Amino acid sequence: SYVLTQPSSVSVAPGQTARITCGGNYIGSKSVHWYQQKPGQAPVAVVYDDSDRPSGIPERFSGSKSRNTATLTISRVEAGDEADYFCQVWDSSSDHLFGGGTRLTVL
Amino acid sequence: QVQLVQSGAEVKKPGASVKVSCKASRYTFTSYSVQWVRQAPGQRLEWMAWINIGNGKTKYSQNFQDRVTITWDTSASTAYMELSSLTYEDTAVYYCAGGRDGYTSIWFDPWGQGTRVTVSS
Numbered sequence: 628s629y630v631l632t633q634p635s636s637v638s639v640a641p642g643q644t645a646r647i648t649c650g651g652n653y654i655g656s657k658s659v660h661w662y663q664q665k666p667g668q669a670p671v672a673v674v675y676d677d678s679d680r681p682s683g684i685p686e687r688f689s690g691s692k693s694r695n696t697a698t699l700t701i702s703r704v705e706a707g708d709e710a711d712y713f714c715q716v717w718d719s720s721s722d723h724l725f726g727g728g729t730r731l732t733v734l
Numbered sequence: 735q736v737q738l739v740q741s742g743a744e745v746k747k748p749g750a751s752v753k754v755s756c757k758a759s760r761y762t763f764t765s766y767s768v769q770w771v772r773q774a775p776g777q778r779l780e781w782m783a784w785i786n787i788g789n790g791k792t793k794y795s796q797n798f799q800d801r802v803t804i805t806w807d808t809s810a811s812t813a814y815m816e817l818s819s820l821t822y823e824d825t826a827v828y829y830c831a832g833g834r835d836g837y838t839s840i841w842f843d844p845w846g847q848g849t850r851v852t853v854s855s
Contacts, residue, residue: 657838657839658836658837658838658839658841660836660839660841660842662779662842668847669829669845669846669847669848670779670829670831670842670845671843671845672841672842672843675834675836675841675843676836676837676838676841681843713778713779715779715841715842716839717838717839717840722781722793722795722796723769723771723781723839723840724781725771725778725779725780725781726778727778728778728779
């Protein structure tokens with residue numbers, strides 16, 4: 628079955644750039660979606676189809692992809708960006724899959 | 735505006751069943767499918783099933799195939815997820831979400847607020 632691998636945590640100072648990766652075999656051939664989840668809240672989509680933003684999501688959130696890694700980039704990080712971030716893909720052998728999540732800490 | 739509102743927390747005994755509801759706003763919910771995803775403590779999000787609210791077609795994850803049933807009540811604009819034969823490992827927060835067509839796959843938006851299900855003797 629397909630597996631998505633994310634770092635458990637990423638730390639960044641306010642105003643800096645955070646990069647959260649999502650590794651998967653040939654993930655470059657799949658559409659990757661990203662979600663933000665703050666404590667006690669439901670997930671919210673922040674990027675879909677690798678690099679598109681849903682309505683209302685700031686331009687500071689962007690996505691990119693290479694052959695085996697997708698990356699969520701958050702520019703000019705703010706304290707309010709502190710949350711867990713999950714990647715998601717669809718795979719024919721595993722249906723919808725989520726990564727294990729990355730805790731973003733704003734120092 | 736809130737688009738998906740779920741039912742309240744549940745406590746069930748092992749072996750019992752639980753039924754969670756997810757009411758969609760008639761005026762602002764535009765997705766054609768409702769997805770169900772759960773999040774057990776310390777675990778990653780896990781997709782369970784989805785239903786096409788237009789034709790009632792369903793698809794279930796192999797992990798839950800024999801225990802989960804998804805339905806849609808058109809008159810009430812409400813989806814239901816019933817999970818049977820509960821074990822302690824089913825303790826989790828259960829979410830419904832709208833499915834949106836991406837370029838090659840579905841992404842999930844909006845999400846309900848979640849329903850906490852606790853399995854305890």
